[in-house]
Amino acid sequence: xxxxxxxxxxxxxxxxxxxxxxxxxxxxxxxxxxxxxxxxxxxxxxxxxxxxxxxxxxxxxxxxxxxxxxxxxxxxxxxxxxxxxxxxxxxxxxxxxxxxxxxxxxxxxxxxxxxxxxxxxxxxxxxxxxxxxxxxxxxxxxxxxxxxxxxxxxxxxxxxxxxxxxxxxxxxxxxxxxxxxxxxxxxxxxxxxxxxxxxxxxxxxxxxxxxxxx
Amino acid sequence: xxxxxxxxxxxxxxxxxxxxxxxxxxxxxxxxxxxxxxxxxxxxxxxxxxxxxxxxxxxxxxxxxxxxxxxxxxxxxxxxxxxxxxxxxxxxxxxxxxxxxxxxxxxxxxxxxxxxxxxxxxxxxxxxxxxxxxxxxxxxxxxxxxxxxxxxxxxxxxxxxxxxxxxxxxxxxxxxxxxxxxxxxxxxxxxxxxxxxxxxxxxxxxxxxxxxxx
Amino acid sequence: xxxxxxxxxxxxxxxxxxxxxxxxxxxxxxxxxxxxxxxxxxxxxxxxxxxxxxxxxxxxxxxxxxxxxxxxxxxxxxxxxxxxxxxxxxxxxxxxxxxxxxxxxxxxxxxxxxxxxxxxxxxxxxxxxxxxxxxxxxxxxxxxxxxxxxxxxxxxxxxxxxxxxxxxxxxxxxxxxxxxxxxxxxxxxxxxxxxxxxxxxxxxxxxxxxxxxx
Numbered sequence: 001x002x003x004x005x006x007x008x009x010x011x012x013x014x015x016x017x018x019x020x021x022x023x024x025x026x027x028x029x030x031x032x033x034x035x036x037x038x039x040x041x042x043x044x045x046x047x048x049x050x051x052x053x054x055x056x057x058x059x060x061x062x063x064x065x066x067x068x069x070x071x072x073x074x075x076x077x078x079x080x081x082x083x084x085x086x087x088x089x090x091x092x093x094x095x096x097x098x099x100x101x102x103x104x105x106x107x108x109x110x111x112x113x114x115x116x117x118x119x120x121x122x123x124x125x126x127x128x129x130x131x132x133x134x135x136x137x138x139x140x141x142x143x144x145x146x147x148x149x150x151x152x153x154x155x156x157x158x159x160x161x162x163x164x165x166x167x168x169x170x171x172x173x174x175x176x177x178x179x180x181x182x183x184x185x186x187x188x189x190x191x192x193x194x195x196x197x198x199x200x201x202x203x204x205x206x207x208x209x210x211x212x213x214x
Numbered sequence: 215x216x217x218x219x220x221x222x223x224x225x226x227x228x229x230x231x232x233x234x235x236x237x238x239x240x241x242x243x244x245x246x247x248x249x250x251x252x253x254x255x256x257x258x259x260x261x262x263x264x265x266x267x268x269x270x271x272x273x274x275x276x277x278x279x280x281x282x283x284x285x286x287x288x289x290x291x292x293x294x295x296x297x298x299x300x301x302x303x304x305x306x307x308x309x310x311x312x313x314x315x316x317x318x319x320x321x322x323x324x325x326x327x328x329x330x331x332x333x334x335x336x337x338x339x340x341x342x343x344x345x346x347x348x349x350x351x352x353x354x355x356x357x358x359x360x361x362x363x364x365x366x367x368x369x370x371x372x373x374x375x376x377x378x379x380x381x382x383x384x385x386x387x388x389x390x391x392x393x394x395x396x397x398x399x400x401x402x403x404x405x406x407x408x409x410x411x412x413x414x415x416x417x418x419x420x421x422x423x424x425x426x427x428x
Numbered sequence: 429x430x431x432x433x434x435x436x437x438x439x440x441x442x443x444x445x446x447x448x449x450x451x452x453x454x455x456x457x458x459x460x461x462x463x464x465x466x467x468x469x470x471x472x473x474x475x476x477x478x479x480x481x482x483x484x485x486x487x488x489x490x491x492x493x494x495x496x497x498x499x500x501x502x503x504x505x506x507x508x509x510x511x512x513x514x515x516x517x518x519x520x521x522x523x524x525x526x527x528x529x530x531x532x533x534x535x536x537x538x539x540x541x542x543x544x545x546x547x548x549x550x551x552x553x554x555x556x557x558x559x560x561x562x563x564x565x566x567x568x569x570x571x572x573x574x575x576x577x578x579x580x581x582x583x584x585x586x587x588x589x590x591x592x593x594x595x596x597x598x599x600x601x602x603x604x605x606x607x608x609x610x611x612x613x614x615x616x617x618x619x620x621x622x623x624x625x626x627x628x629x630x631x632x633x634x635x636x637x638x639x640x641x642x
Contacts (some may be wrong), residue, residue: 141359246578355577
């Protein structure tokens, strides 16, 4: 129960971070006030919505728990009003909150797929979908090539968290423990990835040779 | 019953307007004949489809009532054939029909969410989703930054219609009355917004100061 | 039973072709290794996913049959590693496999919609959705105007296959026969379209006159 409430709060913190990032992007591409709220909602709750549609889990969480939309709307409005201040003073804290969100979203995705009885690879995948699809859809609407698919170690962190989650599940760990540990692994890995500026290496062979031949 | 049929007809008129706008955009971005029909379908029935997927309302309206696809296909083909004539002579009537569609789509969305027993903010939101998501998806496929999120008062009209809808619901108005009144409010507000060229103001503070400093 | 297994194998071949095309596009637009796998999955199983969400057919096929994700992942990784070799030596075979995929996807879509009891136009449409939506979503994420909506005869082949399918259904053909025949028609039409470089003609009238006047 404690871990459930703890993850719920981290989930809302993640929604704030995602909504803030989306509202900031909305401002950059010239969306209006209500457009920014819609993009913020897509960025914050779009991943979980995708997951629930894919695994047929109804009603959607944000349709019955209005806290999500309230948190997202307030965040989007605040970021619109204090756009320059947020950009200036909150860029670094937002990265931190965003990592919390990634971790919380992923663990919620693992649990959701597990509760529906899906196979282990699907459990990990649904954590990834929850964590990244909101950002992907936000970038698509704002006509960016999705950042999470391009540069940053983001999906990797969720996958590693998922593997830890599955190991703890196999070890018959208690729910709160496997949730907290896999959440922490995802979160710390993400922070480390940002700090060390990790990127996935290209796995294409003969690239240099090819370039030389041109 | 009368109001139901009345709204159904307005709904189809809205589909025609949305399909025409989408088919015209398809022509501009160089889609072929069948691509234009697909975009027209996305623009016209995509919003209602999004809503029904989100609130888990199956089967989708256009899967069991083929009138929607027939109307959309005929419109898309006609607009493709008479593209230059439509652009020249029907640009203004289409704006008018589009406003009818916005209003009809929104009211249908309110009623759909209400019939599923969702909270009032969700009722309003589902009207907005029905009214704007088709246009958003159309613009995404055609690689435009969605117009409704950017410039025009569109979402605002649907929200105002939704507030009127909820007030009449609270006042225990009969269904036909609350539908017609909220539809009219949405429609008239949209016409007024076009006529007066209303835009949502930017709510960002200290923007000018920021620009001065640069 | 035989035809079922036969179509299942063609379906997986189609998934390989779609995943390879998507992974290759992912490389071109600069996605990383895991991003390429996600795009490959969207391209290969996105169409069937769209179809199943629209007709409310759960659980989704790739959630319970992991072969799809395995085939897609292996293909995406292989194409990433041997990108230049694939581009050089496999461009032509891939077009061939892609035509197999189009045909298999379409027939699977027809059968899926039919098994849910939808009207004939919906049956054809669901074949089209299965065949093209994966490619459309792949192009949207990679910020391309969807190719299948633009230039090539792709939807047309699926529609023709669908008409043949419906005729054989009306003639009370056995399932395996109607599947194999409509699959073959779709496949051969697609090969012919590629060979002859067929495009849909523009149906807009007075286009030349309009251009002359400018």
